[in-house]
Amino acid sequence: MVALVPTLLRQELARLAENDARIDGRGRWEARDITLETDCLYNGEGSAKVVWGDTIIYAGVKFEMRTPWPDRPNQGSLMCSAELRPIAGRKYEPGPPSPESIELGRVVDRGIRESGCIDMEKLCIVPGEKVWGVMIDIHVLSDQGNMFDACALAAIAALRTAIVPAERFDVGEDYTLKVKSTPIMASFTRVGGRYVFDPSAEEELGGDERIHITLGDEGHLHSLQKGLKGVFTPDEFAEIFDVAQSRCVELRKLVANQEGN
Amino acid sequence: MVALVPTLLRQELARLAENDARIDGRGRWEARDITLETDCLYNGEGSAKVVWGDTIIYAGVKFEMRTPWPDRPNQGSLMCSAELRPIAGRKYEPGPPSPESIELGRVVDRGIRESGCIDMEKLCIVPGEKVWGVMIDIHVLSDQGNMFDACALAAIAALRTAIVPAERFDVGEDYTLKVKSTPIMASFTRVGGRYVFDPSAEEELGGDERIHITLGDEGHLHSLQKGLKGVFTPDEFAEIFDVAQSRCVELRKLVANQEGN
């Protein structure tokens, strides 16, 4: 029974794709409305709220003081993780972290980490003794499609506004965390047989595999991930890779504009 | 089917309540027989056994040596927790701690902690380095009604007989833990529409919400908790609060008598 509706939905999405149309009238590479707000949570050392269509994400940054790993005595650490709690939607269930939430957190984490936007050595307080651990927590309040891109946007925006709480930990004055670049994720989902950008919840329900691409300021790749059932060809990848370049430039501007406020 | 028997039971309890009667013939504010035994377990640094009607509870106190929290370098700690293992009754199932067992432990814990009967600074051994952690563990062997009051009684009685095992930890001679007062819990359950003290297992099965009141030596409130489905009015609370005062005085005498032995 559950299988029936998706079947009809898939047929409709395939029909629309033949006419290069989408179920909500958008163009193939067109995003829904996106608003970004930063510094919106009292206790976060950095915070951001992203409303992307009907998808709503909060990200918050916290700092911990810890001892460095023995093999990297003068490096702090960064960790980004996502919680996909049952508030996020009807289909989400309570319980231990699902594979979906682990994947979400790790893909966003890799994009930020591998971009090198944080200099781990700058997070050292006393070599071999005390370093900062930076924790970015992503909280999905509403998943109505394209959660990965919205989460990645919230995470980097929160990180870029973070204040290192040195006073609270008694190691000097608070200062702004230095973040050298703005890695951005753009994701594509196969809907009706061809890839589209920013799928809605309905398109995800009737769609196939998705590809997550994180690009740095110079357009280099920092993270890739294919999720869900489906295959793609190198040519298909080349096409979405070009789109990803331009979408990431636009989203990066959104972050910059917010910071300019 | 399971729902049927409680329905008949509820009707019977309502009928009895109209005549101000209880199913086992007790008065509305009358407790079942209670026996208290202390110092009854070889390895507990303090221990107590409470037989309250057919409800049977053991509590044991253990001490641990630990480092103090950074923000309270000259304070030890106290923690009371309850295990509601499957031995306690047919309805109890194995598994991780149930919400019921967490609530039970935390409500008893708050009553003792908030009464201030333990001076946390007296639990300091070496400021900033070593303090005592006092653990009260409650073990429910048989839940046949009014488990909360029986657990709270066992916990404070065990605590009041505890010996600090300084010799075993090589920090001086053993001495009796100083406990400044005797916080006591009295609980009330709505049965047949009105509150009664010390419900039996049957009354709990056919009853509604319950209110747990912990009072200190001077009759001050140290902990309140409403549990289960149901609402009450301020007037109803005023009535049981008066009863709680006298019941707590009586139970406190029971503890004192046992200590006089």
Added chain:
Amino acid sequence: MVALVPTLLRQELARLAENDARIDGRGRWEARDITLETDCLYNGEGSAKVVWGDTIIYAGVKFEMRTPWPDRPNQGSLMCSAELRPIAGRKYEPGPPSPESIELGRVVDRGIRESGCIDMEKLCIVPGEKVWGVMIDIHVLSDQGNMFDACALAAIAALRTAIVPAERFDVGEDYTLKVKSTPIMASFTRVGGRYVFDPSAEEELGGDERIHITLGDEGHLHSLQKGLKGVFTPDEFAEIFDVAQSRCVELRKLVANQEGN
């Protein structure tokens, strides 16, 4: 339905037992073919592979540096544990460690530990500060009968080839771990009413209780365990104990031969 096949199998096994025969033609105390290979895994500080009939086991040894227990400042530690992951057979399910896997690990552990083959004081690096923790991990790739004996054989063979990785931990040069003896396990399962050595998967399916005996170089007992449903008499034990003595001598030779290679 599942219960049916075992019933027929049990009847067949009982019939064979009357004629002192086994379902695969072996003698009552006869083992299947056993091959032992050591030093077979790149990252194990010691490793062994046992192919015992169709049962396939890997064991690997790793060393950790840790602080000693306060009451044994000049002793290291040894721990053997087994994972019974779903690869081992159709009946094995994912999830937290099953009682079966815990028993397996602990029975093998006790046999090795209690034989005294490792001198815990030799594992001390700096008294009170640094000692070696030796971890033997057993990995069951295929359980086709008599998993316990195969695991115990793999574990002791891996341990006896272990190299202490002192260089990697910066405490001197690597050296061979000293293992003073070769404890060996022999297990017996009641099949068709009488005990046999080295049951096949089929015999286990239609069999009853089993007895695990671990013997040291001098034929002393170091570990016993009865598992599964069933009872036995002292006379029955005396019979299998004699067989265990000779089977353990043979298996000990297998280890020695491998080391001679």
Added chain:
Amino acid sequence: MGGYGDVKLLREDGLRLDGRKIDEMRPIEIEAGTLPGADGSAWVKHGLNVAVAAVYGPMEAHPRKIQRQDRCVIDVRYNMAPFSTSDRIRPGYNRRSREISKVTAEALESVVICERYPRSKIRVEIEILSAEAGTRCVGITAAAVALADAGIPMRDLLVGVASGKVEDTVVLDLDKAEDNYGQADLPVGILPNTGEIAFLQMDGDLSPDEFNLAMEYNFKAAAEIHDIMVDALKRRYEGGEN
């Protein structure tokens, strides 16, 4: 309660450190219907606390063994986001959250007309995004608005509110410093129209008279918060589906 005696929480002029009178609430803002995918939702800002609640259901209760033949069950999860407090909270199992979830669920079951939905389940998700003392009360208020937004019939709009004691003085609605260094906290869930209480916890030290005064403050504040809740729901339905 922390119960430290040496932190001043009342000023010479009788007002509190943040300038409030002893029976004055922190400012409250409420918005209903903030989560598009939920059947009902609410956002509540109370002082610096921020809580979001979502309601999903009524839906079939499963597994079967949690079903009640004659009513629905209400499944509440109260959770604090990792970044909601000064020190990060590790996600996962947490005894405090489990207890609050339990008693909150029982309070909501006391006001929802559960008999309307036999064999069903209503999921109530409460997420604390920012915490500044009193989060369980803010969560209850948010949950009640979300249930109303979902169209679930209730005997009354449940209001979460707390009074407490600082420097031997009963005060309404403790803020963070007052919670850390105060002497008592009395969070309750009140049905303003019926005058009943569906949620009650308390810890610290209160004499019977102090308890009565704290309850009086709570009832007064509950009436005020109730008006703000009703307002939010009116705005929601006048404003249409957004």
Added chain:
Amino acid sequence: MGGYGDVKLLREDGLRLDGRKIDEMRPIEIEAGTLPGADGSAWVKHGLNVAVAAVYGPMEAHPRKIQRQDRCVIDVRYNMAPFSTSDRIRPGYNRRSREISKVTAEALESVVICERYPRSKIRVEIEILSAEAGTRCVGITAAAVALADAGIPMRDLLVGVASGKVEDTVVLDLDKAEDNYGQADLPVGILPNTGEIAFLQMDGDLSPDEFNLAMEYNFKAAAEIHDIMVDALKRRYEGGEN
């Protein structure tokens, strides 16, 4: 076994530190029917060990996949209370308890007439309130009395008993010091009437002869304990429902 060679466990006069002879048990007290809410129960004090066992059932076995068409399953939980030992035991998952629960369940399944209750489950809960060496045996004895108290038919009353080795001498029923510093421990579950063994573990070092002597001690002690068990059950039924 600890196996430290330098702790004296036998006195000059050949007796043990607590004055017992080498083949002498610690004192044992047993009471049946101590838990009013259980279908069967028992309290056993053996030396300073205290174990309580409760039996619930037979009841329907669920989930379905644990059901056996032709017999009942016995679900045993052996647990040590946090305050039962010198150092507090953290509640929760514990490899030692799981192993003991498994082999105890298998031993009880070997003596209960399981075929009498197809598709059923019998829950056996063993709680160690005070531990002084030999708790698994005390637990087995308590479980057997509780099963008898519940009226579950059994082939015999299973008795838990242990012998061991200290200072190269085989002794019956190790106490705490002997367990900590001894050389071997051989806990068994014996059916005294049939002379069969349903539970067997052993660790340490025992020659074949030492093993035989330890077994001899165990069988002798099992007969004695059996009488105390029968006595407790008689008192229970003469005394009525208690």
Added chain:
Amino acid sequence: MGGYGDVKLLREDGLRLDGRKIDEMRPIEIEAGTLPGADGSAWVKHGLNVAVAAVYGPMEAHPRKIQRQDRCVIDVRYNMAPFSTSDRIRPGYNRRSREISKVTAEALESVVICERYPRSKIRVEIEILSAEAGTRCVGITAAAVALADAGIPMRDLLVGVASGKVEDTVVLDLDKAEDNYGQADLPVGILPNTGEIAFLQMDGDLSPDEFNLAMEYNFKAAAEIHDIMVDALKRRYEGGEN
């Protein structure tokens, strides 16, 4: 990626530290049908990596809620043995393994003709016994051979292979040092006959051109590995049931 700039990974002669050319794979050995009790199995040695995969099924999928009416689900567990790495890996929950298991399962569901087995489940167990960079790819290769050995129909034999970047040079098939100190890693799962990609991850830093070159190396290597896979399967069936 570690991304340390100061470790030399390419020699003066342009070859890599282990003597390989930049587009040269580590040696690979594959054997099919190595686990007698499984429906299909494979052993793959790739450099110093050793992976074993077993397939059980198709079998009925339960619990019911994981069933798909129109196809089978593939349940993959990728796991590293505790002794497979330099520092011992603690058994149990592991975020990295869960993620790899998820995306590997999705890749295999993309190549298996899942519609052939409605309401069924196929279990694929991947155990890494020895790890030396690239284990997820070796696991994919092993799983594909095991599925073929089990006779499960597939659109193509999926091949796991990775390229990466060291010292600003794109190289095929990173070894351990290259993985630790390199600049990027691009593991993919390729269908050599259709030229499609079913598995894709990447981390580090790659320009678009570098990405294209790395992909080119991967496709070339996939064809070579494919031949070795086919060989193993042929040997298995010529050699009979062992």
